Amino acid sequence: MIILDPVTFAWKTEKYRSNPIHREALKYMTTNGMRMRSKSELIIGDILEKYGIIYRYEQAIEICGKIYYPDFVILCDDGTIIIWEHFGLMEDESYKLKAFNKICDYRKLGFKQYKNLICTWEDDLESMENIEDIVNRIILKSKVW
Secondary structure (H helix, E strand, C coil): CCCCCCHHHHHHHCCEEEECCHHCCCEECCCCCCCCCCCCHHHHHHHHHCCCCCCCCCCCEEEECCEEEEEEEEEEECCEEEEEEEECCCCHHHHHHHHHHHHHHHHCCCCCCCEEEEEEHHHHHHHHHHHHHHHHHHHHHHHHH
């Protein structure tokens, strides 16, 4: 059993603004009961849950006057945040452009790849070892609860 400090417990249990668009598309459920939009996000969510990593799914974040809903917002025990975006539709040119712009805006806010920003694509999910490696190198290295 994991005992959470009061700040972490509050973050884990408080309500947050999530993506209101197409709620009916949340048809995949993780082991712990979190509903997700895609099988790929389900895989990532299940891995995070397997390691006991506390996350929020599609939490609203404002950057440069725009609202984004990152796939996963992860709280580290030092109070820092890691964003994990999974880009699953990169064959779609419009989606690809939006993904690029989103990454650029994250960087403007101080998020950097391999530090506090994780970006994955479909081929990253071909092996569970890839996802577990990302979790171990970036997230668990950051001492996440």
